Amino acid sequence: MVRQPVLPLDLIDPPPSPAVDRGFTLIEITISIVILTVLALTTAMIVVPISRQQRTARESELANAAVRGVLESIQATPFSQIRGNFPSEDVIDVSALPEGELVLSYFREDDSGETVPVLADEEADPLFIQVDLSWTSPDWGEVERTFHTVRTE
Numbered sequence: 001m002v003r004q005p006v007l008p009l010d011l012i013d014p015p016p017s018p019a020v021d022r023g024f025t026l027i028e029i030t031i032s033i034v035i036l037t038v039l040a041l042t043t044a045m046i047v048v049p050i051s052r053q054q055r056t057a058r059e060s061e062l063a064n065a066a067v068r069g070v071l072e073s074i075q076a077t078p079f080s081q082i083r084g085n086f087p088s089e090d091v092i093d094v095s096a097l098p099e100g101e102l103v104l105s106y107f108r109e110d111d112s113g114e115t116v117p118v119l120a121d122e123e124a125d126p127l128f129i130q131v132d133l134s135w136t137s138p139d140w141g142e143v144e145r146t147f148h149t150v151r152t153e
Helices: 026-076 079-085
Strands: 091-094 100-109 115-117 127-137 141-151
Touching: 026 091, 026 100, 026 127, 026 141, 079 127
Parallel strands: none
Antiparallel strands: 091 100, 100 115, 100 127, 127 141
16 A cells, blocks of 8 residues: 655645735725725816816807808898898897807998998998907806908999
8 A cells, every 4th residue: 555645734725814814904995995086086187177178169169150150141142232131230149159149340441541430321342341259158258259251242
């Protein structure tokens, strides 16, 4: 009969370590919570400005679209009917923007080349058209933009 070597019992089935059986310590859990909180706050600090920028970009696009629509309407109107269809200093409501308003003004060049307002009964060719857009932005406060175009007969 061949003898088998005898191994010590602790090598065959080592006793469980106390650190393995007790789970996570309070310090480990606290450090994990702190790390996750810092990551969440960092993400929030990145997301909030991005969403604000997207909102203001959308607002600017709505403003540009409103002005573009009015200017295209003016360009499509026969020259002799522009001031009748779009009176000077007439306020046009821009419902897409909070408290949005468009105001049209007409100008002409005088003899010295200066731009002066066109009077109600006066004819001008070329007709310089100014569109003033104003609205109240939640991020920017009161916003005013001015656009120009020229129409000739």
